[in-house]
Amino acid sequence: MKRLHIILVLTGVLMLLPRIACAQYGEIHDTLDAAVKTDTRRIAVSLGEISANLDGVRNVVSPLGEGDPIRWAQSLPGVVTGADGSSSFFVRGGNMGNNLITLDGVPVYGYSHILGLTTIIPQDVMSSVSILKGGFEGGEGNFTAGHLRITTRDPRDDRFRMSAALNNFLASVGVETPIGKKVSFMMSGRISPLALEYRALRGILPEFLGGFDDFGAGVGDVYAKLHVETSRRSRLDASFIGSMDHYSFTAQGNAHEVMGWDNMVGTLKYHLDGRKAYTDITASVNRYSSMQQQSKEYRGEMNVLSLKSELLEYMLSFDRVRSTSQMLKVDYGAKLRYAGFAPGQVASVDNSSQTILGTGYVQARFDLKDIFSMRAAVRGHYFHNLKDDGSYADVDASASLKWNILRYLSVEASFDRMVQYYHTLEGLPIGWSLDMIVPSGNKILPELSMQGNLGLSSQIGKHSMSVGGFYKKMDNLVYYRYAQTLFNGGMAGWEEHTDMGQGISYGAELMHEYVGRDLYTRVAYTWSKTNRFGFQSVNDGGEFNARFDRRHVLNVSAQWKGISASMTLQSGHWENGAPETYPMHVPGAEWVADYYSIINNYKMPTVFRLDLGYAFSFETKKVKHDVNVGVCNVTNHFNPFMLYFDASSENWKMIALLPIFPNFSYRISF
């Protein structure tokens, strides 16, 4: 219900935003580099890794007027979107929690922002984005599905710059400046005026908020980076990103909802260039916390459900890349993490535990220019849970090769065996958006995945194409089986209430790109099948559909001059169906009993969305103006975002987050 109300407000806000925005922010004058449509849009492609620069990311049409790394990743082959409008994504049959999202090599656990409409990482500070689906790098670990790697740029050191931007949901301001000759600094802050917009909307259209008594939102983020050229060959970067998403509302019928999540990541990175090598030393502190509370009247009684979780991680890493010859490079390094977990704190329940994870790796890259390249990595992990003394020592490995068998045609293959010690619990109740991150231990084994990937890639003139297939086997996937007890102190023994099982995913991926002078098109198609089995508490260990087992995913995007269009067509995902019922007779009474055949047995409607956008720029004196306007979901197709239980009518309802609505972003920079 809470989401419904928030969505209603957001929807209304969207419609009135231009008006509100003019009143609220009309006097802001500053700069940042604009979102410019360029002709350098081609994305770097291999079967296992796809990369893009900032423009490639911004070109994706999104509810915020311009794209972000998640929207970009969701449009690629091998990546399945979660609920429409959300920032969740699933790579080659893995769970959402099997993905790793890093910012300059440091994990970001709660990357979702504004109810999933975007990420907490401001676009202005990004340098490049890549998603890896296989053939992982040696220094990557503790995940089993995909790695979304975001790198930030260094602050420019030529002069003072300033920028400001406004879109449907966020207002941002950024500055960057040199400090002396060897130091530069940049800072970006964003805040969402949702609460202000709500009040404005309430004043203009009180009828619209009929069932909604109150709404509060505190949404924002800040990013800062200090860059120091410590010598001709070395530099030191200190960065910080903090974000908060807090929402509360009161609906008629005594339903009150509070939810929120916060991130704080501080990183210190030292980089040293040598004649044939370079070294990175990184230290970071990472805190992610979340909470959700519902107070809902059900059959005349007030039910208060609440959960909160926290993860605090300290990390120290060392990475060195050394070129031993023109053809061979060797990487090696180590990483040490100390983490504290406090998942599912309910009332006085204390689930806190601490873990240590140490990883060492060595990787070799062999590159016979334009003919053959290969990469192989071996990682060793040692994990220890200090609470229950559960310890694991594992070795995993990755390998990839590319062989140009013809001038225009290459064969690519990769293999990965990955181990993951942090788990996001699947199986939490519908309508609860919390990510409950828990560690391995005596009862929760490390998750494992093994995957192979084979395909062809080709580039002929303005066309590039890749086609390939993958097969992945997953083991020790974690599932929380007693959703009902979650709120009744059941989390006190959450390890006892989890079940582990397996999954298999296989499929084919295809991508075609055309890069012309004015026209750019991209078609990405994925056919895949993903299942789960071996969970003893689910269907007696039998097979069932993975929740986001979308059989067909087709994404098409095109840009011509300033005009952008993107279309997505995806098979519906799976939700738990309603029970079948049957009459049962007990002595002296006839009742109706429920029968649940299996989980994830109801197929949601097909997702179809057509988005259109137009971008243009103009300059006035020293100020550059960039404007993006567009319409999301032009056909107003009903794409369910989530299911929620309406306690008053005791019915389930589907909510779409993105009906047809306009998007808008305006950026000035000087």
Place this chain on the structure above:
Amino acid sequence: MKRLLILLFLAVMVSSCVRDVVLDAEEEPRVVVECILSDAPVQELRLGFTKGASESEARPLTDAVATLTDLTSDTNVGCFERNDEGIWTLDYSAVPKHTYRLEVQVPGYALICAEDTMPEMPEVYGCTWFPELSSSLFPGGIIKTPDKYKDKLWGTFFSIETLPEYLLIYALDYNPETGRHEIAEEICTDLESVDRYNVTGKLYEPYAKDGNDDFQLYPMLAGASIHKRFLRITRTSGLSDKYCQIGGNFSGDYHRASSREPSPTEGYLVFASVSEQYDRYLSESIFYQQLQESTDITTIYLRDNIFTNIDGGVGIFGTRIEQKHIWARLYTPMDKFRAKE
């Protein structure tokens, strides 16, 4: 005009944001089997299909072959015949401690089967006691009144001589409006070893006769936990005492003469010995029925099924042997009761 257009547009958008959904997975219906064998002369079998969430009623199951086999004596007992009411019957009285196998063949479905063993007969005696008498009459002869009830009980007490593995006790009221016996919703006892899985949280408060507190119904049970519909006692937990009283919100006339069977319009108490599988089925049924009626919103997240022993279907093939017993609605004169305390 502009404002009207905005409102219209918002109305369209809002209406397109939320839709009711019936999450009907449209799966092939399962065959539902209900058969509780007993020592009664006729056995009943109910067959049906499960109903999808969007269907108004379940598809009837009329075409089936159901056979019963006595595995202990290795004899084919016979086939059930479908009567006009849609219930399948078989003239047969099941034998205590014998194991039976039910097989049901439904066109288009794999063989559906289940097995269960008949329990042993419970040995329970009921007696209505007046303090004015020095002893009470059991069917087996004159016995002494237990000390705990002596001079204090105006009503019925029971002596459980042999405790079966799973004993269920419940009251069936006769409802003249429906012409049927219906289970009493609340029941309690002074036996401490009764299973508390279905306690309601309420405590027994003796009913006053016609609003007059000078006469109360089973005052010795005051403060006893009220159970939902059933009292369950297992051999594992044992008996704290073989004598017990039963009370509750029983209504209508009750069977009071132990020398005869209850008439069709009398309510009565049932002491049923049930098999382990039927006991689990009933216990879980009652548990989930209570949850369905509760105000705890977390119950919407439940996805557990009631126990079934039907291979290839849902429902129960259980066994039971029961005794019907008397119960007297006698009000205790509280002045005499307090004088004895």
